[in-house]
Amino acid sequence: MTETHCPPKASDLSPNPLLEDWTASGGVPPFDRITAQHFTPAYARALAEHEAEIAAIAGEPAPPTFANTVEALELSGRLLDRVGNAFHVLAGAHINDALLEIERDIAPQIARHWNKIRTDAVLFRRIDHLMRDADRLGLHAEQKRVIERYHTDFRRAGAGLDAAAKKRLAEIIERLAALGTAFSQNVLADEQAFALPLDSQTELSGLPGFMRETLRSEAHERGIDGYFVTLSRSTVEPFLQFSDRRDLREKVFRGFVMRGDNGGPTDNKAIIAEMVRLRAERAQLLGYRDFAHYRLDDAMAKTPGPVRNLLDTVWAPARASALADRDAMQALVREEGGNFELEPWDWRYYVEKLRQRVCNFDEADIKPYLSLDRMIEAAFYTAERLFGLEFTPEPSVPVWHPDVRVWRVSDGQGKEIGLFFGDYFARGTKRSGAWMTALRDQQKLAGYTPLIANVCNFAKAPSGEPTLLSFEDARTLFHEFGHALHGLLSSVTYPTISGTNVATDFVELPSQLYEHWLQQPEMLRRFALHYQTGAAMPEELLQRLVAARNFNKGFITLEYIASACADLDLHSLPWSEDGDQVLDPNVFEAQSLARIGMPDEIVMRHRLPHFAHIFAGGGYAAGYYSYMWSEVLDADAFAAFEEASDIFDSATAKRLRQSIYAAGDLQEPADAYKAFRGRLPSADALLRKRGFVVRDPAVN
Numbered sequence: 001m002t003e004t005h006c007p008p009k010a011s012d013l014s015p016n017p018l019l020e021d022w023t024a025s026g027g028v029p030p031f032d033r034i035t036a037q038h039f040t041p042a043y044a045r046a047l048a049e050h051e052a053e054i055a056a057i058a059g060e061p062a063p064p065t066f067a068n069t070v071e072a073l074e075l076s077g078r079l080l081d082r083v084g085n086a087f088h089v090l091a092g093a094h095i096n097d098a099l100l101e102i103e104r105d106i107a108p109q110i111a112r113h114w115n116k117i118r119t120d121a122v123l124f125r126r127i128d129h130l131m132r133d134a135d136r137l138g139l140h141a142e143q144k145r146v147i148e149r150y151h152t153d154f155r156r157a158g159a160g161l162d163a164a165a166k167k168r169l170a171e172i173i174e175r176l177a178a179l180g181t182a183f184s185q186n187v188l189a190d191e192q193a194f195a196l197p198l199d200s201q202t203e204l205s206g207l208p209g210f211m212r213e214t215l216r217s218e219a220h221e222r223g224i225d226g227y228f229v230t231l232s233r234s235t236v237e238p239f240l241q242f243s244d245r246r247d248l249r250e251k252v253f254r255g256f257v258m259r260g261d262n263g264g265p266t267d268n269k270a271i272i273a274e275m276v277r278l279r280a281e282r283a284q285l286l287g288y289r290d291f292a293h294y295r296l297d298d299a300m301a302k303t304p305g306p307v308r309n310l311l312d313t314v315w316a317p318a319r320a321s322a323l324a325d326r327d328a329m330q331a332l333v334r335e336e337g338g339n340f341e342l343e344p345w346d347w348r349y350y351v352e353k354l355r356q357r358v359c360n361f362d363e364a365d366i367k368p369y370l371s372l373d374r375m376i377e378a379a380f381y382t383a384e385r386l387f388g389l390e391f392t393p394e395p396s397v398p399v400w401h402p403d404v405r406v407w408r409v410s411d412g413q414g415k416e417i418g419l420f421f422g423d424y425f426a427r428g429t430k431r432s433g434a435w436m437t438a439l440r441d442q443q444k445l446a447g448y449t450p451l452i453a454n455v456c457n458f459a460k461a462p463s464g465e466p467t468l469l470s471f472e473d474a475r476t477l478f479h480e481f482g483h484a485l486h487g488l489l490s491s492v493t494y495p496t497i498s499g500t501n502v503a504t505d506f507v508e509l510p511s512q513l514y515e516h517w518l519q520q521p522e523m524l525r526r527f528a529l530h531y532q533t534g535a536a537m538p539e540e541l542l543q544r545l546v547a548a549r550n551f552n553k554g555f556i557t558l559e560y561i562a563s564a565c566a567d568l569d570l571h572s573l574p575w576s577e578d579g580d581q582v583l584d585p586n587v588f589e590a591q592s593l594a595r596i597g598m599p600d601e602i603v604m605r606h607r608l609p610h611f612a613h614i615f616a617g618g619g620y621a622a623g624y625y626s627y628m629w630s631e632v633l634d635a636d637a638f639a640a641f642e643e644a645s646d647i648f649d650s651a652t653a654k655r656l657r658q659s660i661y662a663a664g665d666l667q668e669p670a671d672a673y674k675a676f677r678g679r680l681p682s683a684d685a686l687l688r689k690r691g692f693v694v695r696d697p698a699v700n
């Protein structure tokens with residue numbers, strides 16, 4: 001493929017680092033030379049190249065074979081992957097106005113591009129032919145699985161539909177992509193617009209030292225003196241937990257829960273209504289009752305029924321536990337002479353007081369023992385014990401921001417596994433939340449080692465001082481690192497089934513399972529060392545920390561299930577011909593919460609107007625339940641190590657690696673789990689893990 005057919009545009013005259021061969025840097029994009037202006041021409045070229053490759057595969061005169069169709073598809077679009085992955089990292093972790101504009105422009109183009117491929121009738125005929133012939137072609141299991149995945153993806157994209165339906169689907173998908181981008185940009189805009197500078201000592205009342213440091217460095221970053229509260233979750237939650245100022249807690253809380261719901265140009269409610277309607281229409285065109293049925297058909301759960309069962313099973317004991325906590329807190333308010341009913345902005349504050357009373361420690365006692373570097377070390381150590389991995393700092397690799405750190409990952413015998421990027425600190429150019437992303441997926445077909453990144457939003461300590469994490473932050477670090485290992489340990493031939501390319505309700509198993517190791521006393525004894533003295537956490541404090549693990553679990557469970565239910569309810573709305581019924585997301589949200597009996601003092605973990613999991617892109621649309629579905633699996637999976645009486649038991653770890661972490665989407669999730677555990681799990685381990693009563697039928 002050459003580029004001499006069309007006259008170069010002005011921007012094409014200078015070399016574009018996105019279009020260079022990155023072999024010398026091991027496939028890492030030259031971030032040090034990439035600027036926003038390189039993306040538009042690179043995308044244009046990548047899309048054109050991929051289109052030409054696809055046309056050649058579809059136009060192949062020879063009858064379809066695995067090599068000339070599926071393998072050719074697997075090898076196509078590499079430039080698009082590279083450019084897209086580099087863009088994706090920047091759009092999440094280091095965005096600017098120019099990139100935001102490109103994102104708005106490119107998202108619908110990409111959606112159109114993929115939709116055109118996945119609805120290509122000629123390509124689908126070739127894949128369908130291979131699918132029916134798979135047994136006669138002498139293919140091995142992985143190849144058959146890849147054909148099956150292609151067939152499912154094409155069918156679900158509408159490749160089997162008539163021209164009119166396809167055209168409508170294409171319009172819907174493109175529109176959804178544009179709406180998803182607008183949604184997340186609106187949330188970001190509301191987050192950036194929020195400003196709560198604090199200057200007097202009374203406004204800082206209750207905030208521990210680490211919190212003041214964080215707020216000071218936020219202010220510093222904005223060139224102002226004093227302290228500054230932002231809407232990053234890792235600032236909001238501790239602020240609500242510690243601030244004695246009820247009025248300020250309310251202000252921060254309202255800012256946080258009103259993101260995307262403030263009226264004006266950044267309001268997301270109309271976007272939500274349109275997205276829900278379009279998704280329902282899409283499902284209906286493809287022959288499904290509603291979007292939830294469409295979505296779950298290709299998940300481990302298969303239908304919404306088992307999901308609702310699970311959420312219902314957990315809801316009742318969680319609610320009882322949360323209400324008991326609420327009553328205890330209300331009593332505390334009265335005891336302190338407070339003459340008010342507990343409000344949502346009081347929950348974290350009084351729960352912290354309750355925690356101190358019942359478990360007799362506060363978060364500020366724990367934090368000095370959880371330095372970021374030690375926790376990274378702990379995550380690496382766990383991977384070394386379980387899977388024999390080694391991590392060596394690699395400072396020479398180009399990165400997208402000076403705070404990003406890189407490690408070379410090897411198998412301990414000198415064989416390189418891949419690279420791991422850690423981008424841990426919150427900053428104004430980063431979206432909120434924490435995630436794993438791949439700069440390159442593992443695949444044997446093209447001989448690619450994985451390049452995997454974790455992006456988090458930990459509040460950075462002032463320069464020269466170590467960053468200290470809350471226990472929740474440390475859990476996030478382990479969680480994301482579990483995802484990273486799913487990418488790094490992947491050992492498959494075909495990119496389509498590589499690493500985290502698995503069902504949404506299975507993808508959280510490797511990440512949530514990994515969190516268990518952080519919480520083990522033997523790990524805390526080794527890595528929870530005081531950042532100044534290096535002393536281990538006093539045993540008695542450690543025991544209290546472990547004992548407090550289930551504290552406030554009722555609240556945490558309810559705020560999560562409420563979001564999961566609203567997501568499922570919203571996507572269970574069938575599409576109707578008359579478009580007059582405009583959905584009001586706030587009314588719908590209130591109804592959904594009333595149905596399950598949500599206590600007034602608790603808000604959803606993600607209210608609909610900023611529920612990025614389901615609207616920014618839509619990766620978790622009708623799929624937010626996945627975290628709890630996966631928790632059923634992770635609780636049961638970790639029990640395998642407990643049963644072996646060794647949290648690093650090598651035989652169990654070997655099966656875990658083989659069937660889960662290395663296996664990508666080689667088989668159906670239920671089969672993969674059975675291969676590891678010998679059976680499917682029940683919800684009992686999850687209820688026990690969350691500290692809820694499990695009724696044993698034998699005892700009654």
Ligand SMILES: [Zn+2]
Nearest residue numbers: 479483508511
């Ligand atoms: Zn996750």
